[in-house]
Amino acid sequence: KEAEKLNAKDAFDVLVIGGGPAGATAAMYASRKGIKTGIVSERFGGQVMDTMDIENFISVVKTQGPRFGADMETHVREYEVDIMNLQRVKHLRGADETANGLVEIELENGAKLESKTVILSTGARWREMNVPGEKEYKTRGVAYCPHCDGPLFKGKKVAVIGGGNSGVEAAIDLAGIVEHVTLVEFDTKLRADQVLQDKLNSLPNTTVILNALSTEVVGDGSQVTALKYKDRATDAEHSLELAGIFVQIGLLPNTDFLKESKVALSNRNEIMVNERNETNVAGVFAAGDCTTVPYKQIIIAAGEGAKASLSAFDYMIRSGQ
Structure with missing residues (x-):
């Protein structure tokens, strides 16, 4: 039944994959543009939910990871964002692989979602x-x-x-x-x-x-x-x-679901992006700890999420979508 509900959804303008700082920020920035925005998350908040005290996020003197994650979700819910929580992505097909020219996301439960643009912000996990x-x-x-x-x-x-x-x-x-x-x-x-x-x-x-x-x-x-x-x-x-x-024995990006896709990964399995957060697949952007951008920090992931969202919006305008 859940898969049927998800399958029935109309195509999104921006579909964000991942609900950590990068994904939450990307979804908020997209929704503020007045475009149809969705976010698919396995666990809203992501890796910050496992973090102790946070004392270096500017303007927030001190908070805890779970509190920070809850505050992010509250903030995103202030906007018209379709939040699809507790969902795991299985596969991505680029616009050039689909009949209707939209990017397609397949979930583990069999549901398929379509979008003009997708922002991958699936984060990473500590080994x-x-x-x-x-x-x-x-x-x-x-x-x-x-x-x-x-x-x-x-x-x-x-x-x-x-x-x-x-x-x-x-x-x-x-x-x-x-x-x-x-x-x-x-x-x-x-x-x-x-x-x-x-x-x-x-x-x-x-x-x-x-x-x-x-x-x-x-x-x-x-x-x-x-x-x-x-x-x-x-x-x-x-x-x-x-x-x-x-x-400190390594960081594992959450990109296993991309290994059979056309999205280019580095030798560390991080999503390769340019300065505009574009991947090598048209209409697919990426942000945060799952990418090749150095320094895995909450504030950097959030900034990258904003960049990716603005780049996705710019892409839609320039490609006439």
Whole structure:
């Protein structure tokens, strides 16, 4: 029945895929132009719903991720936006692949939606360690964004998991805030650029542990208290007492549904966009953490969502739609 309801909808002018900061902003900007706007979201709010305190979104001194996500949805609902929540996209067909020249979105439930333009803003997810305690203490000591959550651990001991550029950069950033940073790397050497390694090694309050397998996040029921890891060379088990664990082992863009489409992806499976947020497929735009735009931040995603929406509107005018 739900699929039938969705199938019955008329074609949109702008159809946004994803309800995080990029998607919510894109939908709001499109609706303000007085055009038919829809937003398909698996979970309105997106990744911010898993974020702790937010203290660097200008004009908002401090808020929490779930509150921020709810406020975004409230704001979008002030406009005439058709919100289709709890829906997962399965496939995208470009206008050149359809009989009526519209972009087609197929959902997991079998429904199909059509639109003159589509804005892809499906975000990304942090790659997790998948060890006991990680999920239990997520937002209670286990964090994935040093820019967002680093200041919460001022004067405390923390660990960073991962020795690539993002991990070493996180350790360097955190060293200026926290009491001590221990970087834990699975490999026998760090993979970060040498200039970053040199900077990390020059800091007095950092330690690097190599060839270590993180095995468990330990807590007291409310907060993280330690990280357990195993020395891969000796199998000896160790425990680090700390207040926070920053997992920096990669970001996975939510773009699996595009792998059989014509939308070009980078070698990291991020959607490739130009400065106008255009993809290589006519009428298809993208914004936020699922794209090749650097620095995955809420404020950047929101700005990119606005750009993508304005570009989509401009595209419709220029193409006579």
